[in-house]
Amino acid sequence: MNGLNPNAASQAAGALESGYNFAYLDEQTKRMIRRGLLKAVAVPGYQVPFGGREMPLPYGWGTGGMQLSAAILGADDVLKVIDQGADDTTNAVSIRRFFARTAGVATTTRTPEATVIQTRHRIPETPLHGEQILVFQVPIPEPLRFIEPSETETRTMHALGDYGVMHVKLYEDIATFGHIATSYAYPVTVDERYVMDPSPIPKFDNPKLHMSPALMLFGAGREKRLYAVPPFTEVVSLDFADHPFAVQRWEENCAFCGSHDSYLDELIVDDAGSKRFVCSDTDYCMQRREPFEPQQEVGQ
Amino acid sequence: MYVAVKGGERAIDNAHLLLAKMRRGDTSIPELTVEQVRQQMPLAVARVMSEGSLYDSELAALAIKQAAGDLMEAIFLLRAYRTTLPRFGSSLPLDTTQMLLSRRISATFKDLPGGQLLGPTFDYTHRLLDFALLAEGEHPGPQVDATAQLESCPRVLDLLAAEGLLARERPSAAEVPDMTREPLDFPTSRAQRLQALARGDEGFLLALGYSTQRGYGRNHPFAGEIRIGEVEVWIEPEELGFAVPLGDIEITECEMVNQFVGGKGIEPQFTRGYGLAFGYAERKAMGMALVDRSLRAGEYAEEVEGPAQQEEFVLMHCDNVEAAGFVSHLKLPHYVDFQSELELIRKLRKQAEAPMQAAAQENRA
Incomplete structure (x- = not known):
């Protein structure tokens, strides 16, 4: 839109809002969030409380991620927003539009061109590089929450590194089902210290957190917590020597691009319940199908 | 079929227009004014101001109108507006x-x-529907003693x-x-x-x-x-x-x-x-x-x-x-996580079925 990045497809839906500060939040609030982010980067995996604001979108719909994005966006950033891996799911469209309207930043659907990627439930298949920041929307930031409902208790457990219950829970899964029965929001240890909830990404995406060149930021708006995984940080999924961590694999290939390595969504295509599998990461799928074609503008 | 599970900008825009239409109702009926809401639904306005944490009866009435009478939505609207306002300080304790x-x-x-x-107060009213309110009309005011202190x-x-x-x-x-x-x-x-x-x-x-x-x-x-x-x-x-x-x-x-x-x-x-x-x-x-x-x-x-x-x-x-917000977010797509769960449940079932089949074969033998 403003021609800062000619490769980035811009899609200003509606005019730029004039009544609000750049990227909606006032500068004091952004500064407060950035201070929190600095702390989060300095203590990888530690949940930093922050004075989360009410956003004009409902809690649970990405307000945490949006506040972090608002705090880090600059005028020359190129923003990509995905939900379930896709750029064109309604909530991704809505959030991308929000920043196009309030910040006037260029937006893109192409992973390699984005400088800031806000995501819900996925990490893009295309490997990220060091000039990129991935912002996760987090519903429940506390990995111990479903074992211990009290925040006072869980903060103490983190302080003491008291994570035995977590392994007991995983062990009970194995004893009962023969497998660890956690398939998403699979807990990880960050930098050999804090156990962290990677947000509800499928465990398929967990290995992408490890030694990632891109900065990973996590924002939970309702719970008013933010945390981070700095570039090139060790992120290890919890497991046991005799039950090593493993990711999901499909016997099928993507019906569109034929990929056998990406995370596949299952679609039921007729009344008889026939199934097809397609890439959840729509941009990755598109890139494999049209590697040389210039990108079309979304929403045209 | 790929398109069916995706929403686009047009769908969102149209949803907003449909909402506006639902809010307006039958256009042959005069539109409700914000001042009418403020004057005639003071208790709804009070609730929205309280839980919206903003004392402004006009904006609260506007929020109620905009939310088509959904008070929680109105509270949310007022909160989202409030959060953008500067803070000058605290008042003295109310006396x-x-x-x-x-x-x-x-x-x-x-x-x-x-x-x-x-x-x-509603306290001593008998909760009988007052059919007189179905019609518009004059409402006699209370008897007051103008000299009372x-x-x-x-x-x-x-x-x-x-x-x-x-x-x-x-x-x-x-x-x-x-x-x-x-x-x-x-x-x-x-x-x-x-x-x-x-x-x-x-x-x-x-x-x-x-x-x-x-x-x-x-x-x-x-x-x-x-x-x-x-x-x-x-x-x-x-x-x-x-x-x-x-x-x-x-x-x-x-x-x-x-x-x-x-x-x-x-x-x-x-x-x-x-x-x-x-x-x-x-x-x-x-x-x-x-x-x-x-x-x-x-x-x-x-x-x-x-x-x-x-x-x-x-x-x-x-x-x-x-x-x-958090309850309503369940309406957002969760198919990536659901896919993970599908895969897990299938794996667990396969494992549970294997010994059962073996046992069945043993029984037949």
């Missing part, structure tokens, strides 16, 4: 003894200085406190916390708790208060005093060094008197629970007062046994904007 009362009742004393003032109305609980029968509340000189700027940290101060409860959902507080009456953390409440009316708001700007009035706001204040048998070095005495809400909001103020008192269990070394006494449980779940 509710100087209220211009429209209603004042006490259930603990038959008569008291200033008297009981029933004022406008409001007597001084000291607070009922202060009278008890003067006798030493009620636990004294100590004024705090500490800076007023702002839970919309600093996240709650447990254990909380009473000021933070009252702030959270004042923004809390009326229905949730009502139910929790009710649960204490039914025995889940019982504390024997009496409605010591409920007063509704206009009170002046004063602020003391730093550069002035003296206080100036900002204007009047309508509030509802409720003080519950609760029995306390004493123990652990504290003499038997009454204790209090406090509720305050913008506008005419008696039910909210009473629910809040009950829950405030039950959350003081720790202060009086009472055993915490009911949900209404657990501060983390109450304060983390009383906000309806947070609750409505």
Whole structure:
């Protein structure tokens, strides 16, 4: 839109809002969030409380991620927003539009061109590089929450590194089902210290957190917590020597691009319940199908 | 079929237009004005201002109109607007003894200085549908004595406190916390708790208060005093060094008197629970007062046994904007996580079926 990045497809839906500060939040609030982010980067995996604001979108719909994005966006950033891996799911469209309207930043659907990627439930298949920041929307930031409902208790457990219950829970899964029965929001240890909830990404995406060149930021708006995984940080999924961590694999290939390595969504295509599998990461799928074609503008 | 599961910008735009159409209803009927909502639905406006934490009846009425009468949505609209406003400072504590009362009742004393003032209330109406309201018409005003003077109305609980029968509340000189700027940290101060409860959902507080009456953390409440009316708001700007009035706001204040048998070095005495809400909001103020008192269990070394006494449980779940948001987010697509669960369930079932099949074969053999 403003021609800062000619490769980035811009899609200003509606005019730029004039009544609000750049990227909606006032500068004091952004500064407060950035201070929190600095702390989060300095203590990888530690949940930093922050004075989360009410956003004009409902809690649970990405307000945490949006506040972090608002705090880090600059005028020359190129923003990509995905939900379930896709750029064109309604909530991704809505959030991308929000920043196009309030910040006037260029937006893109192409992973390699984005400088800031806000995501819900996925990490893009295309490997990220060091000039990129991935912002996760987090519903429940506390990995111990479903074992211990009290925040006072869980903060103490983190302080003491008291994570035995977590392994007991995983062990009970194995004893009962023969497998660890956690398939998403699979807990990880960050930098050999804090156990962290990677947000509800499928465990398929967990290995992408490890030694990632891109900065990973996590924002939970309702719970008013933010945390981070700095570039090139060790992120290890919890497991046991005799039950090593493993990711999901499909016997099928993507019906569109034929990929056998990406995370596949299952679609039921007729009344008889026939199934097809397609890439959840729509941009990755598109890139494999049209590697040389210039990108079309979304929403045209 | 790929398109079917995706939404686009056009779908969103059209959804907004459909919503606007639903809100407007039949266009042959005159459109509701914001001023009509403000004047004729004052209790809805009061609730939206209280839980929206913003005293502005016009904006609250606008929010109600925009939300097509969905009060929680209206509260959310007002909150989202409020968060963009600058903060200039805190007011001085409201002096509710100087209220211009429209209603004042006490259930603990038959008569008291200033008297009981029933004022406008649903309390003694028979809940019979008034079919006369189906038609528009004149409504006769109340009979008033133009010469009547409001007597001084000291607070009922202060009278008890003067006798030493009620636990004294100590004024705090500490800076007023702002839970919309600093996240709650447990254990909380009473000021933070009252702030959270004042923004809390009326229905949730009502139910929790009710649960204490039914025995889940019982504390024997009496409605010591409920007063509704206009009170002046004063602020003391730093550069002035003296206080100036900002204007009047309508509030509802409720003080519950609760029995306390004493123990652990504290003499038997009454204790209090406090509720305050913008506008005419008696039910909210009473629910809040009950829950405030039950959350003081720790202060009086009472055993915490009911949900209404657990501060983390109450304060983390009383906000309806947070609750409505998180519940409604279940409408967002979750197919990536659901796919993970599908895969897991299939894997677990396959494993469970294998030994069963083996057993079946053994039986046949």
